[in-house]
Structure formats: structure tokens, C-alpha cells
Amino acid sequence: MSLLVVGSTAFDTVETPHGTATECLGGSSTYFSLAARLFTPVRLVSVVGADFPAKHRALLEARGIDLTGLQSKPGKTFRWHGRYSQDMNSRETLDVQLNTFGDFQPLVPAPFRDTPFVFLANGAPATQRSVLEQMQAPRFCVADTMDLWIERERDGLLELLRRIDGLIVNDSEVKQLTGKTNLIQAGRACLALGPKLVIVKKGEHGSFVFSNFFHYALPAYPTETVVDPTGAGDSFAGGFMGYLATCDSISLWNMKRAVAYGTVTASLTVEGFGVERIAAADMETVERRYHELQQFVTGG
Amino acid sequence: MSLLVVGSTAFDTVETPHGTATECLGGSSTYFSLAARLFTPVRLVSVVGADFPAKHRALLEARGIDLTGLQSKPGKTFRWHGRYSQDMNSRETLDVQLNTFGDFQPLVPAPFRDTPFVFLANGAPATQRSVLEQMQAPRFCVADTMDLWIERERDGLLELLRRIDGLIVNDSEVKQLTGKTNLIQAGRACLALGPKLVIVKKGEHGSFVFSNFFHYALPAYPTETVVDPTGAGDSFAGGFMGYLATCDSISLWNMKRAVAYGTVTASLTVEGFGVERIAAADMETVERRYHELQQFVTGG
Numbered sequence: 089m090s091l092l093v094v095g096s097t098a099f100d101t102v103e104t105p106h107g108t109a110t111e112c113l114g115g116s117s118t119y120f121s122l123a124a125r126l127f128t129p130v131r132l133v134s135v136v137g138a139d140f141p142a143k144h145r146a147l148l149e150a151r152g153i154d155l156t157g158l159q160s161k162p163g164k165t166f167r168w169h170g171r172y173s174q175d176m177n178s179r180e181t182l183d184v185q186l187n188t189f190g191d192f193q194p195l196v197p198a199p200f201r202d203t204p205f206v207f208l209a210n211g212a213p214a215t216q217r218s219v220l221e222q223m224q225a226p227r228f229c230v231a232d233t234m235d236l237w238i239e240r241e242r243d244g245l246l247e248l249l250r251r252i253d254g255l256i257v258n259d260s261e262v263k264q265l266t267g268k269t270n271l272i273q274a275g276r277a278c279l280a281l282g283p284k285l286v287i288v289k290k291g292e293h294g295s296f297v298f299s300n301f302f303h304y305a306l307p308a309y310p311t312e313t314v315v316d317p318t319g320a321g322d323s324f325a326g327g328f329m330g331y332l333a334t335c336d337s338i339s340l341w342n343m344k345r346a347v348a349y350g351t352v353t354a355s356l357t358v359e360g361f362g363v364e365r366i367a368a369a370d371m372e373t374v375e376r377r378y379h380e381l382q383q384f385v386t387g388g
Numbered sequence: 389m390s391l392l393v394v395g396s397t398a399f400d401t402v403e404t405p406h407g408t409a410t411e412c413l414g415g416s417s418t419y420f421s422l423a424a425r426l427f428t429p430v431r432l433v434s435v436v437g438a439d440f441p442a443k444h445r446a447l448l449e450a451r452g453i454d455l456t457g458l459q460s461k462p463g464k465t466f467r468w469h470g471r472y473s474q475d476m477n478s479r480e481t482l483d484v485q486l487n488t489f490g491d492f493q494p495l496v497p498a499p500f501r502d503t504p505f506v507f508l509a510n511g512a513p514a515t516q517r518s519v520l521e522q523m524q525a526p527r528f529c530v531a532d533t534m535d536l537w538i539e540r541e542r543d544g545l546l547e548l549l550r551r552i553d554g555l556i557v558n559d560s561e562v563k564q565l566t567g568k569t570n571l572i573q574a575g576r577a578c579l580a581l582g583p584k585l586v587i588v589k590k591g592e593h594g595s596f597v598f599s600n601f602f603h604y605a606l607p608a609y610p611t612e613t614v615v616d617p618t619g620a621g622d623s624f625a626g627g628f629m630g631y632l633a634t635c636d637s638i639s640l641w642n643m644k645r646a647v648a649y650g651t652v653t654a655s656l657t658v659e660g661f662g663v664e665r666i667a668a669a670d671m672e673t674v675e676r677r678y679h680e681l682q683q684f685v686t687g688g
Contacts, residue, residue, distance in 0.1 A: 314570060
């Protein structure tokens, strides 16, 4: 089934101990789409400036990503510049230029309003809610958020949480959102805020899945070559939602497989600068890593 | 089969966000023994001062821990005083008084020298090697170490690593030891230093097992009530070695179960101050948590 993502498209400048990549294609909707398209067709809703080159559009379209919802506005595309620490477990934002993304009003094209699977990438809760209001009862809607909104738009975020099926956040965010320092307590408390499903991303430590009926933990794929962690979270969400959109039912078993596929797509993203590695990935590589991850979890 | 541990016995004063416990029974050999005795008889080799009370001896002996190798010296028992951060993921040592542990020369009683399973808790590498020299070809010998020895006694530690079967360390230690910031690379590099088995403890993030033939990852037991993390690592090692000592063979399958049992005994320890919770634990509780952990890993 089809899958719609609403989020940013950006030019990222990234400094890591492996080197610097300047103004490469990035943004949450881009990373999400490039992971999800490995499983299912993706409909992208985002905004770019007049400086967004045809080659980036071509890269996305060639991979089955429908850009009907990609608005082009006068002005420049969103730019982000960040630097990672030596161990790449933390990063510093050196510069942000919102440009056309600053007043992004997502408009879901009419033919996309019945899309059954929806991912609301990190954005202002009011903007995320405006997307929900355009959709015709999606079957499964998952959102991401960040510290900024938890701090400044808490009420709007809580309102959103009551209306979505799942939340994908990282460990520090779920602790901040719930005020719990214990991650298991934080996961449970987050479920009480509305979502039926809470997925907590822990970077190199893998992820936790919380629902009212089961908890589940999966380690990260044991990658040895982290080149650029940018986009790992959105690629995780893309693999997760992309696989789930191919399933007959959103069962525990399918969800577990989806988390593993998300783990694999995230592992591919971090092995190259920007979208370079995930854009080049194919299902053969994904399936091989999926089985390697199973081996890592079962011991062989 | 029988299991011997060589390590410290201490009085710990611990400050956590849950309160303060003053001069409670602690030390690596104590935590290890109280976890391991749930599975197999344990022989403890350590040292205490004249201030070590009969009630602590009675607590250990009542749980099948043989104290023949517990030397009693004039002077005071080792004391440690630490304070944990609000989220309990870091701690600060406020005071250390080595006392009788300062010049601890472990003497393995003659009847214990053929013990097949040996755990060398954290200590000076030269001291750990002196134990090995007293043993008659143990079947499976595992050691722990810490940042101090990695920094100051590197050559002695490398010599030890060539002579033991397994090393149990935490994530920052294995990175420091190998100079690798990626944990998978660090695990592999550590194997190259000699041990056939490297277990990396990651606290709330679980553990990784590295061998030349398989890698394995297990999350931590999803505890919601961390009262005092002191002794978690030694309790992990105790559950791991204790279970393994009951097995016919040191196979992959038994090792995986042993890691899960170590995870469970560590989870019990952290739920009470000092040894209070692990000393009160029984196998019924351990088995229940073992199955809960399996559910957490498999999703039900």
C-alpha cells in the first residue's frame, strides 16, 4: 500500500571525523523516502527553493518517489550545517537557514489524501496536525518530533499525540517528553499520552518498541563504518513504515520485522555521506543485512 | 562444577537519588558470589579487616559461598564511597580507603586449585596473574579490568589477556583498551589481544558478546526501578559464570543462556541498595525474569 511522508528537504553541510560534505541532498523527507522506496512507492510532501537542482529531483523520481507534493517556492532551499564529535555520538549545529522551509504549509495533493500510511517527520506540531486534517482517515499514522517542540509547543504536541497511531523518537526526547529518566518508565508514560505504539531510537544501542501489549528490544545492526550519522533516524522510520506498508496486517510479527528493516536502512545511511549510500542501496543488500541482524540477535 | 572468584570485599557508602546507604556489604567478590551461588557452589578468595562482622560471613556462608579463601588481616576492610548522578548513568568516587585490600596477595587454598571455572574480578593485572599461576589449568577463566589498569599497567594487562579465556569489560573500557571508538571494531580488536571471548557490558543498553565465530547482542532486562547500580557488572559476571559452570559444554547456546542469566542477576542487584536484593533472590525469581527477558527480545 502507498505511503506518504511530510517533512523537510535540505542541503546539508556535514563535518565528521571522516571529512566534510558540502551542501549535499538531505532533509527528513528525503532520507525517509530513500529508505521507504526500497519497499513501497512513496509520496513526498515537502518544499524546496528555486535553487533545488533537477538532478536531485531525478534521483528521487528514478527511485519511485512521487514528487507531486514537492512544492517549489521562490528563494532558497533549507540549509543545515553541523559538526559531529570524534565518536559521532553527539553533534553541534553550526548554522541553520530555514529559507523556504520557514513558513512551510504542507499541502497534500488531492489524489494523495486517501494514502493509508502516513509519516509526519519532525516539524511544528501545528503543521503536523494540519496534514492530518487533510487526510481521509489514514490506516496508520506515525510522527517524529524533537526537543524544540517538546519544550516550546508542548500543548500542541500533546494534542497531536492523541491523534496519531505511533511516535518515533530518540531516547533523550522520550525522557524529556515524559519527565522520566528511566527509559522503560518513559516508554510506558509516553503510551499513556495517546499513541498505541512508541518506538525509541537509541542510535548505536538499537531501539525499544513499546505498546500496551508487548515491549520489544532490538540492537542496532553491527556496523563498523559510521561515516555520517545524519538521517539515520529518518531512514529508520522509512524502512519501518516502508516495510509495514507492504504487510496485510499491522501485527506484532510484522512490526518486529519492520523494526529490523528500519534498523537495516538506518545502518546503510550512516555508512556514507548524506544520502549517497541509502540512495545506492538495493533490496539484495537490505535482505542480507536483515539476516545478519537476525544472526546478531540470535547468536547465529 | 565449582567456581572460584578472586576479588575485593568492601564496605560501600553509596549516594543515589533514592537515598544513601552507609557502609553496606560490597566488593566485586561479594556481588559476584551472591549472583553465582544461585546456580552453583562458589569459592571466594578475598581479604577483609578485623572489622568485618560475623553477620556478613554468615550471610555469605548461608548461601553456599565457601569462605575458606577469605583472609582476615589486622586493620580495616576496604571502603568505597561514591555518588551517582540523577539519571544514575555516571558516578563520582568521593573516597577510597584500600586498607587491607591495598596489599592483597591472593592465596588460593590448596583444595581449590583445581577449580575448573575461575573469575578474576577487577584488580592489578599482576595480582590476577598470580592467581592463574596458583591454579591447575582451569577449564574456563574469565577476567574483568578497569580504566586504571588499562592506563597504568597496560603491558601486564596484555600479558594477562593472552592467558585467559574470556574478558568481561564495559564499553568505555574496551574502547580505551583497543583505541577504537566503534564498539564493534573495539570488540574485534580485543579478541585479537588473546581472549577467545569478549563480553562488553553496556549498562542499561545490555551487552555484546564477541568471539571469532559469532557476535551476539542482548538488551538489558527492562527494569523500571534502579535504586543502586553498584555491583551490577560483578553480578552480571556472577550469573554468567555461575550458569556456565552448570553446563556440560561451553557452547554458543549455553553461552547465550549464560549471558541472559547474567543480565537477570544484574537486574536484581540494581533494584536494591548494596547486596540487599541479590542476596534475597531465589531461582524462581531468576527464572521468571529470564523468561521475561526472552519475551522482551522476541516481542512475546
